[in-house]
Amino acid sequence: SQQGEEDPQALSIQEGENATMNCSYKTSINNLQWYRQNSGRGLVHLILIRSNEREKHSGRLRVTLDTSKKSSSLLITASRAADTASYFCATDDDKIIFGKGTRLHILP
Amino acid sequence: KAGVTQTPRYLIKTRGQQVTLSCSPISGHRSVSWYQQTPGQGLQFLFEYFSETQRNKGNFPGRFSGRQFSNSRSEMNVSTLELGDSALYLCASSPGYGYTFGSGTRLTVV
Numbered sequence: 001s002q003q004g005e006e007d008p009q010a011l012s013i014q015e016g017e018n019a020t021m022n023c024s025y026k027t028s029i030n031n032l033q034w035y036r037q038n039s040g041r042g043l044v045h046l047i048l049i050r051s052n053e054r055e056k057h058s059g060r061l062r063v064t065l066d067t068s069k070k071s072s073s074l075l076i077t078a079s080r081a082a083d084t085a086s087y088f089c090a091t092d093d094d095k096i097i098f099g100k101g102t103r104l105h106i107l108p
Numbered sequence: 109k110a111g112v113t114q115t116p117r118y119l120i121k122t123r124g125q126q127v128t129l130s131c132s133p134i135s136g137h138r139s140v141s142w143y144q145q146t147p148g149q150g151l152q153f154l155f156e157y158f159s160e161t162q163r164n165k166g167n168f169p170g171r172f173s174g175r176q177f178s179n180s181r182s183e184m185n186v187s188t189l190e191l192g193d194s195a196l197y198l199c200a201s202s203p204g205y206g207y208t209f210g211s212g213t214r215l216t217v218v
Contacts, residue, residue: 033206042112042198042209088151096141096200096207100150 004032004089004099012105019076021102023089024069030092032065034074037086037101046074046087079106110134112201112210120216126187129213133180133201139163140182141207142174145196154197157182189217 007022025032031050035043049056049065049072056063062075076083086101113132121127133140141164142154153166157176174184180201186193194217200207 031205035207035209040196040212040214042114042211043200043207045206045208048206090207092205097153098143098151 004091004097006087006089006099006102008102009100010103010105012107013079014107015079015081017079019079019083019104019106021074021087021104023072023074023099025072025089025091026070027091029067032063032072033090033092033096034061034063034072035088035090035098037088039085043088076104079104081106081108112199112208114197114199114210114213116213117211118214118216120218121189122218123189123191125189126185127189127215128183128185129197129199129215131182131184131199131201131210133182133199134203134208137201137203137208138180139202139204140176140180141200141202142182142184143198143200144168145198145212146194151198154184186215191217193217 004023004025031048033048034046037043047058047063049063060077065072084106086103088098088101090096090098115130139158141156144152155174156164160176171187176182196212196214198212200209
């Protein structure tokens with residue numbers, strides 16, 4: 001079964017706005033990772049947050065982790081057209097398990 | 109440094125045939141994982157290899173198999189192909205945490 005579940009399934013926003021995606025998971029984790037996938041391509045690793053961290057930044061990305069709620073959020077600030085992609089969270093138990101992703105579409 | 113290389117990029121096979129996909133990990137990465145991605149099921153874990161040994165296996169039938177060589181290159185094989193095996197097959201290598209993915213092999217079974 002899927003370990004990570006992203007929400008929403010799809011999101012359309014205007015260029016320049018912020019995009020927030022959420023991820024919930026079921027069991028305890030060592031770390032949680034976010035990946036981006038452009039249409040039909042491989043996944044690109046964006047950011048990893050460890051279970052003892054609450055927030056992490058990387059450029060325009062901000063990730064939060066709430067282990068008590070078993071949830072994480074990915075915030076992309078000042079969105080650009082190039083951010084249009086699917087975003088996946090993945091948890092690392094004994095193997096990495098992905099959710100079904102959030103499809104983000106940035107409108108010009 | 110070179111990324112994860114998957115070959116071939118595209119493949120069309122007929123039902124009942126078998127197929128072998130190849131993945132060359134990033135130099136120094138000893139862990140290689142395989143995933144199947146379909147629109148309906150999302151990214152499904154197939155198996156992981158580490159130092160030529162299968163370390164984890166997902167819930168796929170025995171028609172799906174893999175192996176890893178001493179140079180960490182990995183192959184996966186699917187026998188007796190079914191229409192439902194049409195998917196993007198992704199390989200990822202890891203030095204221990206965080207995965208780097210290849211561009212995938214798009215398999216179409218007709």
